[in-house]
Each structure stands twice: as C-alpha cells, then as structure tokens.
Amino acid sequence: MVGVVGIELHVPDIERELAELVRQIPRGRVTTYRALAEALGDPGAARFVGEWLMGPGAEGLPVHRVVHASGDVGRFAFGTWEEKANLLSAEGVQVVGRRVSPLPRYFFWDFKGSRPLAALRAEQEELSRKAIISPLPPVERVAGLDVAYRDGVAVAALVLCEKDGEALDFVTAEVPVRFPYIPTYLTWRELPCYLAAIRKAEEAGLRADVYLVDGNGILHPRRIGIATHLGVILDLPTVGVAKRRLCGEVNTEGMVVGEWRPVVLEGDTVGAAVRTGRNRTLFVSPGHRADLESSVELTLSLVREHPLPEPLRWAHELAGEAASLF
C-alpha cells in the first residue's frame, strides 16, 4: 500500500499573514514589496506580494503605503498612481515626481509576524535529508501527475501508463486552492491536490512503480522540489519533470533531440536538461528512490511524438479537461 491515507500537509494561511503585515504600516510611513516579502520569510516572494496587493483580497488595506524599492510609488490597485501619490502626500509622505523622497526617511520595516516561509524552508531542509538517490526499481507501470486550476479550485489528474507510454486508466481530484505560487514553495500549492488524487487512485486499485511529477525533484535550492517532497512523505519512487528551469546552470545551445546535459547547482549535478523536441527542453531530476541517469532514461523512453513524456502529457490534458468542466 502507498499509505497516503492519513498523510496530510499543513498549509499556512500566507494571505492572512500578508494582510496582517500590511496593516502594520503606520500612516505617514511606507514600505516596499521586498520588505513585506522578507517579513513573510523570503525576499523571493516579492512578486507574490505585488500580485496579491494588486488583487481583490487587498481591498480595505493601506496598499498605497507599499512602494518600489527604488522609491517609485509604482502601481495602485484601487486607482491611478497619481491617486496613490496624493494619498501618501495627505499622510505627510513627500512625493517628488513619482518618487517617495527620501525613501529612508519614511521607510517602515519593523514588522511583527511569524515569518511563515522561513518555517516552510525549515521543513524542507529537514525532509530533504530523507531523500534517497538511487537507481529506479524495475518499471512496469508509470503514473503522471499534473494540476490545473479554475476559480480557486485545483484539479489534479493521475494517469497510469504502461512502460511503453500506453495510457491505462486515470483519476482526478479537486481541492480548494490554499496557497499561492511562490518559487521554491510549489509543494504547498500543489501537493494537497496530488495527495487527494493518489488517495483516489489507491481506492481504485491504481498503482505505479514510479510517479512522474510536473515540477522538480532535487533540482531545487534546498534539493526538495515537489517531486522529492511527495516521494519522501509517501516513500514512493518519483521523478521531477519541469518545463522550465528553476535554478542551476546549464548551456542548452545546440542540443539535439534525445540529448541531455547536467544542470549544476552549487557544484552539484542536480538534474538534466533534456531535449525532447525540436524546440523543447525539459528539466528532469530525481525525486526520491531515483537517480539522474535512470530518471532521464525513463523520461526519454516515455516520449513519443509529443515533447512531454506520455504520462505527463495525459495528466496535463485530463487535469485541464476536468478543470474546464468545473
């Protein structure tokens, strides 16, 4: 048995935390998107902060007090940049042209919060030590996992294929979206939906020898992308297959179809850039109970006409289809 019953992932309410932080900015002061991201626990979340403050969830919050690190007032979700500048001026913040000046005089950074992303990073650091990198076991059946979205709902598809790529069966599962997309924290956005799909597959008697996941394995700053995370918590062989590069260095110039080159991160080979189509490069990395060579070999063995390995091509297709029916 896979043993997914009972396995859950704690997902922090990062949007509520962000709202609490924005409320802390005093009248007459400003902060930056980056400072808020750091208060959430990771400056890499600055883009998420900006997107969220521009959305409907930020209504009623003093979002006009959040500006660019350059001092530029930037955009305003509930009006023009001029209106944002006027609101700041009315609060005693000097705005020259489009810029808060001097920014240091008004800069607020002393946020009180739980830094949720730092806690998630700690979980990753802890779990990544449990990842086992070894050749894949003999493979007869392969599963592909992907997620599609529609209004606040995440729909995962798990497709079971023969080792030659022939699709056998599939299940889909829906779960409310509880976490945004923040680079290196994809696990908290998509793993709950994968767990629901694997649970349903188990009930339906669908079992695979290895699971291909749309995302990374150890090709990750902390060596624990979603494929590795899934593999470790369920102790399943997993392989990560991403369509774009998250981190690491590799030169993909002049690659030919079927060729692969190592992706190096901090001196470690953590994955491979694999040319699967005339103009298509995938980023393959071991998840758990897999190594780079067997992961690349498996991926290439499952590529037919489409540049994605068949289980993932079907999972993408079926998740999108199921989401559109919602």
Place this chain on the structure above:
DNA sequence: GCGACAG
C-alpha cells in the same frame, strides 16, 4: 533597459 525563479 536588462535580467528573470517549477506551476
């Protein structure tokens, strides 16, 4: 303006 972080 350029570079640019999975989904």
Place this chain on the structure above:
DNA sequence: ATCTTGTCGC
C-alpha cells in the same frame, strides 16, 4: 498556472 485566434518563428 490563466486569459485566448490566428500567427510568426525555430
């Protein structure tokens, strides 16, 4: 990821 018809490029 999502919004979306035909279209330009490798």
